[in-house]
Amino acid sequence: MPPDNGAFMVAAYVVTAAVVLGYVVSLALRLRDERRRARN
Amino acid sequence: MPDFLRGVVLIAAKDLRIEWRTRTAFVSALAFAVLVLAVIFFSRDPTLVSANAIAPGALWVTFAFATMLGMHRAFGVERDRHALDGLLLSPVPREAIFWGKWLGNLLFVAGIELIGLPVAFLFYDLPGWSRLPLVAVVVLLATVAFVAVGTLVGAMTARTRHGELLLVLLLLPFLFPPAVAGVQITARLLEGRPLSEVAGWLKLIAAFDIVFLALASLLFPATLDE
Amino acid sequence: MMTVERANRLARVGQVITMVALAGLVGVYVRALEYTPVERMQGLAQKIFYLHVPAAWATFLAFGIAGFLSVLYLWLKDRRIDLVAEASAEVGVALSIILLTTGPIWGKPIWGTWWTWDARLTSTLFLFLLFVGYLLLRGAVTDPVQRARFSAVIGVMGLALIPFIHMTVYLFRTLHPDPIILKPSAPSLPGAMLVTLLASFGVFTLLYAGLVTQRYALGALRELRLEREAHAAG
Numbered sequence: 001m002p003p004d005n006g007a008f009m010v011a012a013y014v015v016t017a018a019v020v021l022g023y024v025v026s027l028a029l030r031l032r033d034e035r036r037r038a039r040n
Numbered sequence: 041m042p043d044f045l046r047g048v049v050l051i052a053a054k055d056l057r058i059e060w061r062t063r064t065a066f067v068s069a070l071a072f073a074v075l076v077l078a079v080i081f082f083s084r085d086p087t088l089v090s091a092n093a094i095a096p097g098a099l100w101v102t103f104a105f106a107t108m109l110g111m112h113r114a115f116g117v118e119r120d121r122h123a124l125d126g127l128l129l130s131p132v133p134r135e136a137i138f139w140g141k142w143l144g145n146l147l148f149v150a151g152i153e154l155i156g157l158p159v160a161f162l163f164y165d166l167p168g169w170s171r172l173p174l175v176a177v178v179v180l181l182a183t184v185a186f187v188a189v190g191t192l193v194g195a196m197t198a199r200t201r202h203g204e205l206l207l208v209l210l211l212l213p214f215l216f217p218p219a220v221a222g223v224q225i226t227a228r229l230l231e232g233r234p235l236s237e238v239a240g241w242l243k244l245i246a247a248f249d250i251v252f253l254a255l256a257s258l259l260f261p262a263t264l265d266e
Numbered sequence: 267m268m269t270v271e272r273a274n275r276l277a278r279v280g281q282v283i284t285m286v287a288l289a290g291l292v293g294v295y296v297r298a299l300e301y302t303p304v305e306r307m308q309g310l311a312q313k314i315f316y317l318h319v320p321a322a323w324a325t326f327l328a329f330g331i332a333g334f335l336s337v338l339y340l341w342l343k344d345r346r347i348d349l350v351a352e353a354s355a356e357v358g359v360a361l362s363i364i365l366l367t368t369g370p371i372w373g374k375p376i377w378g379t380w381w382t383w384d385a386r387l388t389s390t391l392f393l394f395l396l397f398v399g400y401l402l403l404r405g406a407v408t409d410p411v412q413r414a415r416f417s418a419v420i421g422v423m424g425l426a427l428i429p430f431i432h433m434t435v436y437l438f439r440t441l442h443p444d445p446i447i448l449k450p451s452a453p454s455l456p457g458a459m460l461v462t463l464l465a466s467f468g469v470f471t472l473l474y475a476g477l478v479t480q481r482y483a484l485g486a487l488r489e490l491r492l493e494r495e496a497h498a499a500g
Contacts, residue, residue: 002309005375012314012371013295016321016364020291020473023360024284027480031277034487038270189423196416200406210399210420213392217430220438240437248430255426259419262340265412 044139047132051140056147066151069106073156076102077163091164096226099160100219103179106152107215108208111145111190128264138260142191149187153179171229178225178245182218185249188256189214195263214252221245268346273486280479287473294466302462314372316462320470321364322390327474328358329393329428332400336421339414348414349489351421353481355400357474362394385435392431396424410489 059065080098081091127137157176161169193210197203221241228238235242298316305312335351369387370380381387400420407413455463 002304002306003311003375005309005311008311008371008375009299009313012311012317012368013299015367015371016317017291017295019360019364019367020288023357023477024288027477027484028281031281031480031484031487034484034491035274035277037491038274038487192419192423196403196419197406200403202406206399206402206406209395210403213395213399213431214423214427216392217427217434220434224438224441240441244430244433244437251426251430252423255423259340259422262415262419 043131044133044136047136048140048143050132051127051137052143052147055141055144059144059148065109066148069109069152070155072109073102073106073152074159076105077156077160081163092166092230093227095160095164095166095230096223098164099157099179099226100223102156102160103149103153103183104212104215104219106156107149107183107186107190108211111187111194111207111211134261134264135257137264138191138257141195142188142256145191145194146184146187149183150180153183166230168230168232171232174235175226175229178222178229178242181249182222182245185245185252185256186211186215186218188253192256192260192263195260217248218245221248268486268490270487270490273483273490276486277480277483280476280481280483283472283476283479285476287469287476290465290469290472294462294469297465298462302458303456305459308376311372311375314368316466318365318368318372319463320466321361321368323467324470324474325358325361325365325390325393327471328354328361328478329397329425332358332397333421333425336418336425339418340422345410345414345489346486348417349485350478350482351417352401352404352485353478355397355421356481357477359394359397359401360477361470361474362390362397365390366394383435384439385432388435389428389432393424393428396420396427400424410492 077098080094080101084094128134132140154176157172157179160166161172190207190211193207197207197210200206221244224241225238225245229235294316298313302313302316304310332351332354335347335354339347339351369390373382374380400417403420404413404417407416
């Protein structure tokens with residue numbers, strides 16, 4: 001009977017997704033701002 | 041060659057003389073050392089942790105912070121743009137600037153250490169005063185490269201925003217290998233063990249010294265504006 | 267030479283790569299969570315492995331590239347090299363956050379402890395601190411050429427430091443062996459698990475590439491704008 005540690009798995013997968021998405025969004029926003037400024 | 045050596049000594053002497061005028065950094069570093077030694081002494085459960093056991097760690101933490109206090113001071117002088125320019129325009133050879141600053145910093149830190157060591161021996165009632173010279177040598181060996189890195193990083197952070205904080209943050213990771221090695225060697229020496237037992241750690245310090253002395257002196261010119 | 271058009275194009279390429287990588291990440295998630303067998307001894311928590319190990323690879327890739335480019339910059343003095351190093355360092359920070367969080371989350375159920383000062387973990391922690399220091403230094407220096415030079419110096423020093431961190435902890439460990447910690451053995455992975463792991467490696471590498479490309483484009487656009495503003499003012 002494997003140990004009941006699914007909560008840790010969920011936590012890790014959630015944190016990873018959060019960091020990845022957080023950084024992707026941060027980059028996208030900064031790029032959008034910079035491109036806007038380049039056009040003006 | 042003699043020009044180079046003279047340049048080194050001149051720059052070191054200049055820095056130390058400026059420091060000696062006010063002595064603020066030196067005195068505050070010493071006071072800080074005493075405070076740290078005291079706090080660490082009282083931070084343990086004396087029935088569980090002997091003063092002997094905690095002394096090496098306390099020593100090295102103290103020296104680390106004292107070193108960093110000294111580093112920032114060393115370049116405080118050059119924070120005025122013209123002081124550094126003056127150095128660059130002087131006939132002192134470029135390479136001598138790094139070694140001169142390094143020597144000045146080293147003597148400052150060595151001063152703290154040479155006073156701090158016997159004080160620590162006293163406060164912690166450490167046995168083996170006969171081992172004090174050997175411990176002093178090890179401490180100095182470990183300090184040498186750390187001061188080189190500090191000189192290099194200090195040159196870069198002297199005139200930046202939040203320079204002190206940046207200096208500490210950048211420098212601390214470089215303290216890890218010499219400090220850990222230093223603590224291990226000091227602990228063994230205080231127990232009266234022979235040097236041969238700590239050969240591995242000594243080799244680590246030696247390698248660290250060689251690599252970072254070379255690297256710091258090679259990279260220092262990149263920190264100077266053309 | 268860098269132009270706004272080229273930077274924009276790079277940004278778009280980077281975005282495409284990142285989108286593909288994100289889709290791949292979803293695929294890895296589904297595959298790892300649903301279609302990969304559960305490890306009998308370690309349970310579900312073992313699946314963190316499929317994120318943690320590729321994140322480690324990507325983190326050290328980011329670090330290695332930033333370090334190598336620092337050396338290269340000091341030699342070639344091309345500011346574009348500096349911008350790629352900056353991009354790699356920032357992406358590296360994000361990746362090392364993943365590494366340093368999934369690690370303890372994995373460690374607690376498997377090893378019984380959140381943190382252990384072993385050589386790998388300690389080196390990773392210091393790597394993270396060096397990355398952060400590198401980026402903070404960049405933030406504090408205003409002149410772009412000086413910033414590039416200073417960053418390169420710290421980059422080279424940091425690169426040289428990591429092996430010493432590793433050696434220090436290793437030496438400590440061999441002289442002070444740990445009490446037996448329950449460590450997951452590294453057996454040969456059964457086929458299904460290996461495929462998931464390899465897929466994840468691919469996804470993380472692609473993600474790194476896409477993010478660095480975008481971040482580089484961002485850096486280039488910013489530099490170009492600051493140059494324009496300086497010329498207009500001067």
